[in-house]
Every structure is written in structure tokens, then in C-alpha cells.
Amino acid sequence: MNARQNLGRRAEQAAVEHFERAGWRVLGRNVRIGRGEIDIIMRRGSTLVFAEVKARATTVCGSPEDAVDARKRRQVARLAELWLTVHPRALEHIEDVRFDVVAVDASCVPLRIRHLPAAFTRDL
């Protein structure tokens, strides 16, 4: 595992702990679908969230959420559709489905986590 992968793992771990403290139930982490991967799938109440975690060791190259570009958004949205097709029961008692971005600033300790709910939709 190289340093960058390590950073990603640490960020995801921090994000999961953050959400579990906030009452979210994590349904899956690093869910592989075909060649793609969804970082976190979680629900709370009637809301189902597909979250993309993005970490940056420094803010020199812009903020983490800027790195979730149009291509990445399309990919996450497509993977989510696939996942919902395979797991139709996941939508039971669900009203809202969201795509969130979790921006992790790893330039400090402890890691700073910013949650951007409904960061994008399938139509961009």
C-alpha cells in the first residue's frame, strides 16, 4: 500500500466513524461494482446516501471536493443505479436518495471532515 492509498484509507475510516457517531448506518464500504467502487453506502431514517470520499494531504492543489469532477460524478451515479438494481430492497422505506461528497482535509491532525449533502445529481 503506497502513501496515497494509505491516505485514502485513513480518510474513509475517519469518515465512517464520523457518520456512525451521527447516527448513520453504514451498509457498505468500498463496494465494488464491476470495475468501479462506491466509497460508502449508508442510510439514516428514510434517506439513502451514496458517498464519495475525497482526501487531500495539502490544499495547494485546490479543495478535495473540486476533485470530484463531472466524470467522477457520472461514474458514481451510474454505479449507484447498478447497485440499486441489484439490491431493490434497499429502497424500502426510503424517500430521499442522495449523492454526497465527503471532503477530508488531511493537512492536520485530527483529520478535518466536511460533509456536502446532495453534492450532485445524476443529471449534473
Add this chain to the structure above:
Amino acid sequence: MLARIDSAALAGLEGSAVTVEADVVAAAPAFSIVGLPDAAVQESRERVRAAIVNSGFEFPSRRITVNLAPADLRKEGPSFDLPIALAFLLATKQVEAGGSAHGSLAAVGELGLDGVLRSVPGVLAIAESLRRRGLRGVLLPSANAAEASLVRGLEVYAVDNLRQAVRQMACGGEGALAPADVGALLAAVNSGGPDFTDVRGQEHVKRALEIAVAGAHNVLMSGPPGSGKTMLARRLPTIMPELTVDEAISVTRVHSVAGLLLPDAPLVTRRPFRSPHHTISSPGLIGGGSSPRPGEVSLAHLGVLFLDEFPEFRLAALEGLRQPLEEGEVTISRRLTSVTYPARLMLVAAMNPCPCGYRGDRERECVCPAHRLRQYASRLSGPLMDRIDLHLDVPRLNPQVRHAARTPESSATIRARVAQARARQLARAGATGALANAHLDAPSLRRVCRLDAECTALLDRAYDRLRLSARACDRVVKVAQTIADLDGAPSISPAHLAESLSYRQRGTAHGE
């Protein structure tokens, strides 16, 4: 959860029924609009989303599908913003339609990002179509509401923003606008501005213009620069009969679709006077564009189209005038659509007799070489000139003549005579639907305008001697009828016919 709101799209001058359906389900979030929307309708998503959030409503993260039915009609422009937003709020149960026992309310309007409602074009035609569909009422931007209140039998609710629209939706509509009294609006017109008393001399031209207006005939004035052609033309609306209620509505419909109505003047109360510059393109004059819009001929409907420097107009534009001049309407066909706009206009053209402007002048010599003269004259085609009933020479007057002229008649005096002549025409035309003699078609012309033996013989002689076309003959009779109407005569006399013939095109008259 599914919800529907009635709305309408413009197809030419007609409103066409559109139902906005919104379906909101729990699935991967997306907001899509289907039903043949154009770019402005696609962008509606961004305006609706922002307007909803900024008006204090929720925009939940769900799959939103908006359908504009019927799906085969092309939808254009931002006027679906309001019905889309309302259908969405109904579908997400953020508002419940009240008073639905009496029938639902339709909605039309463009939204700003803050939820403010902006005006849209063609509201009169849209409101008429909603009433024909039997809908109870409509929510409209305040700037458009007065215009819609011209339509009887439709409740009109003026709203300034999305929140007000939601409140009206919830209570089923409160405080509908009082229907506008078109007659009163027309009666309130103050006739100010230019007047025929300003024009000294040129009595024969004024006489001819009076005839032209009385029968809605087409005129070509030819004269040197500064002889008063434009001055005379600009005063024509002041001697035209006032618009009737139906005419005012008909003119307003066209101007509304063209987006030319002002919010404080929802009804066009004066006859239009359009004077496009001679560089105008053919679609600009006749109407057109990939999504057709009315051109100047339609904006001049029931009024005057003044074309100054007539031969300088583009040939395509001039020849395009033929259909509207003959049929009183213009049909624009495109791959997907074909629309017809009314164009019952009176053409008033003005030109110099030659490129330098002084051919035939008493004091100044024309310096045009012969080939330039031919070139200039050839720009006006025979078929086009054939459609012009009165050819007038407007000479330059020297100051002595002008000062010696008697005090000119006021526009009001002339208009009274014109109105009487028009009244006779209307009474005679009856069921033909012609508003003026110029609008009579061939069969009704034969029925309405009877020529006695003497007149028939005169016309037959003129037909041979002046080489008139069959169309020109009909037009000569129509002008003669108008002269008889101004005269208060029961039928056309040889004198009326002779005066009418004197206005025919000179070149043909001399058999050149």
C-alpha cells in the same frame, strides 16, 4: 407521486394545450424534462430548482421526471417554469390544490432564481386557448395579467412570485382580476400627435390618400426628396377609422406574440403604423425564423405598412409582399411547423422618381443616366406594381404655392368622411366578412359592386387601351366603389370609374 398542471404553448398565433406532469420517486436523484423541450425549457430545471429553494420550499433529493404532454409538440421558451414548479410542489405534497371541485387552475410564467415571476409573450392567445379548453382560471405573472383579462370567461389571477402562486393554488384562487372592458379602453384613446392640418397644399394627394384609407387600398407615392411623402404617410393613422373591439383584439394578439406589448398598455388601441428601414431582411418583413415569428407585415395588420425608399428594399423582401397583399395573411412553412399570421395591411410605399430624385421636377433637372433609370424602375416587378391601386405623384411645392393654399382640413374632418364610407362598405359587404372594399374577393366583388352598361363599356375600353390585367380591372372597380362610397352614391358612376382609372400606374396607362 404524480401531479399535473395545465398550461399552454404558442404555435403561431394559437395557444396549444400542454399538460405539465411531474413524477417524483425515491431513486437515484435526477431532474429531467421530457416532451420535446428546447434549450430554454431544459434550462428551466436550474431556474425551478433555485426558485423553489429560495422561496423557502424543499427540493428533496429524489428522481424528478417532468413530462410536457403532448410529447410530439415542440416546447419553446421559459413560460413552463411556473407550471413545472407548481407540479413539483404538488407532487411532493408541499401544496395541495384547493377548490378543485370547480376545476383546476392553469399556470404560465417564467421564474427568476429568487422565485419572482417574469412576463412571457403571447399571453392573449394562450388565455384564449385555455378558455376554449374550458379551464376555470389561470395564474399569470402580474405584468401579463391585464392582457389576459381581455378574455371573457376565464378567471385571471396575477401573481408576483412563486410563493403567491402557491397560496393561490392552495386556496383555489382568490381575488380574480375584473375582466377588462375593451370598449372603454378603446374609447379612452386620446388622439394627439401629428394632424393633416400640418400639411399645406398637395390637395390631390390628400384626396387620393382619403380614398386609399376609406377602402384600405395600397398606395405608391412618387416624388422628389422633401416633397412631403413621409409627412403625409405618418398622418394616415389619424384619418383611419378607429379600431373596433374585434380588430383591437386581433392586433393585440399579434403584438403580444411578438413581445411588443407594454405592461401598462395591455391592449393595442391605435391602428399600427410600421415603417421598417429599407435594409430589412425578408424574414424580418414577411415573418420567419427557424421558430417562426411575425414580421412587419403582420405587425402592420389592420394598420399601415409604410415602406419609404421602396425600390431600395431587398428584392426577396419585396416579392415576399405578394402573398400577404393578395390574401391578407402570410403562411410560413418550416420542416416541423407551418404557421399563418394575419397581414391585412394597407401598403403605403414611397419612392423618388429616379435615383437622383428630380425626374419630372419643374425646376431642377434630373441627372440620372438612362441605364440607371432603367435599373431603378426594374427593381419593382410588374406583379408587385399590379397590386398597388393608387399611384400618386407628389410634386415639390414652392413656398408661394404653400402659403397660398387654403387652411388644410383637420384629420378629424377627413376621418368622419372615411368612417361614413367604411360604414357603407360594411353594410353592403354583410356576410362576406370584408372590412373594406380592398378585402373583397372576386366572387363577392361581382355580387357587391354592380356596374351599369356605361361603366362596363368604359372598363372594357380601359382594359384594351391601358392593357390592364384581370386583377388590375378588379382593383380599379374596388377603388371606384370606394370613391362612390365617399360620394354617398348608391352605385358606381362613370365619373367614379374614371377617377379610379386615373390612379392606375402611369407607365401602363400610356402603353409604354
